[in-house]
Amino acid sequence: AFTLVITGVSSFFVLGLPVLVGGLLVARAFADLERRRIGPVLRRRIARPTYRRAPVNASWFRRMGNPMFVGQYWLDAVHASVVWLVSTVTFSIAVTWWCSAVFGCLYWTFGWALPDTAPVGIVIGDRPLPEALGLGGSLGARAFFYAAFGIFFLGTLPLVMRGLAVAQAQCGRALLSGMAEVRQHISGLEEGKARAEVQREAAVSAEATALRKLERDIHDGPQQRLVRLAMDLGRAQQQWDTDPEAARRITAEALAQTQETITELRALSRGIAPPILTDRGLPSALAALAARSTVDVELDVAEIGRLHPALENTVYFVVAEALANIAKHSCATLCRINVEPLGDRMVVNVTDDGIGGASLAKGHGLAGLADRAQAAGGTLSVTSPLGGPTTITAALPWRAAGQRR
Amino acid sequence: MRVVIAEDAVLLREGLVRLLAENGHQVLAAVGDGPSLVDAIVAHRPDVSIVDVRMPPSHTDEGLRAAVRARERVPGAPVLVLSQYVEVSYADDLLADRTGAVGYLLKDRVAQIADFLDALRLVASGGTVLDPDVVAQLLVRRRREDPLRNLTPREREVLTLMAEGRSNTAIARALQVTEGAVEKHVTSIFAKLDLPPDEEQHRRVMAVLTFLRG
Numbered sequence: 001a002f003t004l005v006i007t008g009v010s011s012f013f014v015l016g017l018p019v020l021v022g023g024l025l026v027a028r029a030f031a032d033l034e035r036r037r038i039g040p041v042l043r044r045r046i047a048r049p050t051y052r053r054a055p056v057n058a059s060w061f062r063r064m065g066n067p068m069f070v071g072q073y074w075l076d077a078v079h080a081s082v083v084w085l086v087s088t089v090t091f092s093i094a095v096t097w098w099c100s101a102v103f104g105c106l107y108w109t110f111g112w113a114l115p116d117t118a119p120v121g122i123v124i125g126d127r128p129l130p131e132a133l134g135l136g137g138s139l140g141a142r143a144f145f146y147a148a149f150g151i152f153f154l155g156t157l158p159l160v161m162r163g164l165a166v167a168q169a170q171c172g173r174a175l176l177s178g179m180a181e182v183r184q185h186i187s188g189l190e191e192g193k194a195r196a197e198v199q200r201e202a203a204v205s206a207e208a209t210a211l212r213k214l215e216r217d218i219h220d221g222p223q224q225r226l227v228r229l230a231m232d233l234g235r236a237q238q239q240w241d242t243d244p245e246a247a248r249r250i251t252a253e254a255l256a257q258t259q260e261t262i263t264e265l266r267a268l269s270r271g272i273a274p275p276i277l278t279d280r281g282l283p284s285a286l287a288a289l290a291a292r293s294t295v296d297v298e299l300d301v302a303e304i305g306r307l308h309p310a311l312e313n314t315v316y317f318v319v320a321e322a323l324a325n326i327a328k329h330s331c332a333t334l335c336r337i338n339v340e341p342l343g344d345r346m347v348v349n350v351t352d353d354g355i356g357g358a359s360l361a362k363g364h365g366l367a368g369l370a371d372r373a374q375a376a377g378g379t380l381s382v383t384s385p386l387g388g389p390t391t392i393t394a395a396l397p398w399r400a401a402g403q404r405r
Numbered sequence: 406m407r408v409v410i411a412e413d414a415v416l417l418r419e420g421l422v423r424l425l426a427e428n429g430h431q432v433l434a435a436v437g438d439g440p441s442l443v444d445a446i447v448a449h450r451p452d453v454s455i456v457d458v459r460m461p462p463s464h465t466d467e468g469l470r471a472a473v474r475a476r477e478r479v480p481g482a483p484v485l486v487l488s489q490y491v492e493v494s495y496a497d498d499l500l501a502d503r504t505g506a507v508g509y510l511l512k513d514r515v516a517q518i519a520d521f522l523d524a525l526r527l528v529a530s531g532g533t534v535l536d537p538d539v540v541a542q543l544l545v546r547r548r549r550e551d552p553l554r555n556l557t558p559r560e561r562e563v564l565t566l567m568a569e570g571r572s573n574t575a576i577a578r579a580l581q582v583t584e585g586a587v588e589k590h591v592t593s594i595f596a597k598l599d600l601p602p603d604e605e606q607h608r609r610v611m612a613v614l615t616f617l618r619g
Contacts, residue, residue: 219489220414223489224414224416224417225416227417227420227512227513227515227516228416228417228419228420230513230515230516231417231420231421231424231515231516231518232420233516234515234516234517234518235423235424235427235518237518238427238428238518238519239427246427
């Protein structure tokens, strides 16, 4: 008894397990085949699952027996078992339908040759169906009836065949790629989340950079001027009685300072939220930029009407900073600005005929632009070979004036 | 007085030069960054230097650090530091070597020309001057137990003015009382705070500040 039990148990493990693994591998092979077939039937891409390999330093047993430990193999095996049943059913129905169609449509060709007593066609009790329905037992009636019968089946044949194919394919899809689809969906969601995170960081970085620049500009500009202004007025006050001429001269200088301070503040406010952009929109604001530029500008803005403020801002600042960069570094003589919609994006192109060599790296003038574009959900690219010409392209998602994201 | 100016904003540098010239002082050098300041102080040994905190190359506290370096090389070189905003740690750094002849004012004070020139003279003669806003912040940084709780409101006022570096005469004028009254207050304050009384201006400021910083 002991021998028998041991033989039985050990043969199960020694013989059985390899056979099981082999079976699973075969199941996978057929499943791969089936997946290829399902795709065209359902007219969609079938998600191909990944069959996990054993971890690199796993034991020999783990590696050899890998199919047993991976879920998808078992699903493939289940499918192989179940599909037999499903396809038998669909096969039977299909054959029946075909035969009915053919038989019915062609009855009139051979019906006359059949002896009356032959049990051909559908019989209710002893009598053929057409007779039972009261159409009479004549050949013509029978032929007519079966022809109608055949036409009905012929007509519904395409539908039925399609239905059967889809049913079988769906069953296959559920088992063979169900898990893979869920995984794909999850990784799609995770990718979307990662993209949103990157976008948020770009937005935060762009804002922080802009604010710091603003502080510097205020400090270096209007703030200094106002301190100097206070000093000058103090000096004028000091000299009022002792040297009125000097006092008058200092006051005149102070007045000039005030004017320059106002101009600087106006420029600063343009750098924060240009009034012309808010009031009149992109075409006018870009025209104003072009007019102020030291380099000649060819402006080409499509008829786009008002857009979402965030989009208008981004386009404006991309162009403004690109122009500033051109004026500072490029030694260009002509610059072409092009703003037009392309599909679901707004595309901004700034090209100049300067010396090239621009880059998006940190420290160059364009680094902040990429952040801005990314913060708005778009992309920025720079083509700038040494010797020129340079092209900056921003593609930003289109947002209409009242649209929420 | 012979003055060195360190200020990177051209407008302000020029304004200071004119201001000093109009008031009979001589500007020996007007520089725009830290290293140049150190060189100028070492080379010219001015009576006082006016230094802006924020200068190249670092644009953070370059001026302050240059002033400290200069005073290492020329001990006791009088320095009046100007900054755009109050930063109490700057006061710490300036007072760290405890040799006096330092001042820390906000740039805005420059417009009050008479007071500014007084402060300049005080620093040049070895005194210590602190901007009222700086003192106000120092008074805010309190420990749990307020050691000033024993002082009357009037005495607090006197304490504040002392910390700014004012003399008894100046305090009397500011509070519109007699000098005698101020002296009585001062004695009372030092007694209540358990500080040794000291006439010398700089040491008085240092004592008060040390006390306030805890």
